[in-house]
Amino acid sequence: QTIFPKEFQEKYLVSRGIGTGVCGEVKLAFERATCKKVAVKIINKKNFPSVGTATRNAEREIEILRRIDHPCLIKTEDFYQTEDTYYIVLELMEGGELFNRVKAGHGLDEAVAKLYFYQMLMAVEYLHRNGIIHRDLKPENILLASQAKTCLIKVTDFNQSKILEGETLSRTLCGTPSYLAPEVFTHAATTGYGPAVDAWSLGVLLFVCLGGYAPFYEHPSRPSVQEQIIQGEFTMVPSKWKGISDQAKDMVRKLLVVDPSLRLSITSALKHPWLQDPAMLAQANKLMYPPEDSDTELAHNKRPREDEEGDGN
Numbered sequence: 232q233t234i235f236p237k238e239f240q241e242k243y244l245v246s247r248g249i250g251t252g253v254c255g256e257v258k259l260a261f262e263r264a265t266c267k268k269v270a271v272k273i274i275n276k277k278n279f280p281s282v283g284t285a286t287r288n289a290e291r292e293i294e295i296l297r298r299i300d301h302p303c304l305i306k307t308e309d310f311y312q313t314e315d316t317y318y319i320v321l322e323l324m325e326g327g328e329l330f331n332r333v334k335a336g337h338g339l340d341e342a343v344a345k346l347y348f349y350q351m352l353m354a355v356e357y358l359h360r361n362g363i364i365h366r367d368l369k370p371e372n373i374l375l376a377s378q379a380k381t382c383l384i385k386v387t388d389f390n391q392s393k394i395l396e397g398e399t400l401s402r403t404l405c406g407t408p409s410y411l412a413p414e415v416f417t418h419a420a421t422t423g424y425g426p427a428v429d430a431w432s433l434g435v436l437l438f439v440c441l442g443g444y445a446p447f448y449e450h451p452s453r454p455s456v457q458e459q460i461i462q463g464e465f466t467m468v469p470s471k472w473k474g475i476s477d478q479a480k481d482m483v484r485k486l487l488v489v490d491p492s493l494r495l496s497i498t499s500a501l502k503h504p505w506l507q508d509p510a511m512l513a514q515a516n517k518l519m520y521p522p523e524d525s526d527t528e529l530a531h532n533k534r535p536r537e538d539e540e541g542d543g544n
C-alpha cells in the first residue's frame with residue numbers, strides 16, 4: 232500500500248487505482264480544496280536499474296515534464312517525492328490508454344486513427360523542436376482525454392526520452408523491442424541515433440491502429456522480432472487491411488523504412504496527402520485549442536453586474 236507524503240495528503244484525497252503501468256501505478260485523487268479529479272502517477276525510484284542513472288534519469292524526466300507545454304503532451308499539475316518514490320499529479324485522462332482501445336484485435340476506424348495519428352505527430356514535432364526524442368512511443372504511452380472516439384490524445388512517459396549514449400543501450404534492449412527502430416539495434420552503439428527513431432515508432436503505432444495487430448511480433452516460425460525489425464519485414468494481411476485507403480498504407484510504408492535517412496520525417500509526414508484532410512484538421516485543432524469560454528456562448532449571456540462599469544451599449 233502506497234504511503235503518501237503528508238503535504239500531499241493535506242492537498243489531495245487519494246481514491247482508487249486507475250491504471251497499472253510497468254513502472255508504478257496511476258491513482259485517481261481529488262484536490263480537497265476544489266474537489267477537482269486528478270490522476271497521480273506513482274513511480275518507485277528503485278524501478279530504475281542503478282541508483283546513479285536512476286536519480287539523474289528521473290530528474291531529467293521531471294525536468295522534461297515541467298518544461299513541455301503542448302495540448303498533446305501530458306501536463307503535470309503538481310509534484311512530490313520521498314526518498315524512494317515520485318508522486319506526479321496530472322490531468323485526468325478519462326479515456327485511458329490507447330492500448331486498451333486497439334487491443335480488441337481489430338483496428339480503429341481509419342478516420343479515428345487519422346485524428347489520433349495527426350495529434351501524435353504534432354506532439355512529437357513539438358518535442359523534436361525542443362530537442363527531446365521520446366524513444367518509447369507505444370500504445371501504453373498514448374492517453375485519451377475522454378471515452379469519445381473523437382477526443383484529444385496526449386503522449387506521456389518520458390522515462391526513455393533523451394539522446395542516448397551507448398552505455399545505456401543495454402538498458403534499452405531490456406524493454407519490449409516491438410516498437411524500437413532498427414538503428415537502435417544496429418548503429419546506436421557507434422553513431423547514436425536521432426529523432427527518426429520516433430518516426431519509426433509512430434509508423435508501428437499507426438500500423439497497430441489501422442491493422443489491429445503488430446507489424447513485428449514473436450512467432451515460432453518467424454525470425455526474432457529484432458530480426459524482423461532490422462529487415463523491415465512486415466505484412467499487411469489483406470483481411471485486416473481491406474477498406475483501409477492506399478494513402479494510409481502509403482504513410483505506414485514510408486515510416487517503416489529501415490534506413491533512417493530514407494524514412495519519412497515527422498515534418499514530411501505532416502505534409503503527406505493522407506493528412507491533407509480539412510475536416511480532420513478542423514476537428515483536431517478544435518480539440519487542441521478549444522475556444523476559451525470567454526469567446527463562446529458564455530460571453531454573450533453574461534450580464535454586467537450593477538457595480539460593473541458598463542459602457543452602457
Ligand SMILES: N=C(N)N/N=C1\CCCc2cc(NC(=O)c3cc4cccc([N+](=O)[O-])c4[nH]3)ccc21
Nearest residue numbers: 249250254257270272323324325327387388389390
Ligand atoms: N514511467 C515513467 N518514468 N514516466 N511515466 C510517466 C510520466 C508521468 C506521467 C505519466 C502518466 C501515465 N499515465 C497516466 O497518466 C494515466 C494512465 C491512465 C489509465 C486510465 C485512466 C487514466 N486517467 O483517467 O487519467 C490514466 N492516466 C503513465 C506514465 C507517466
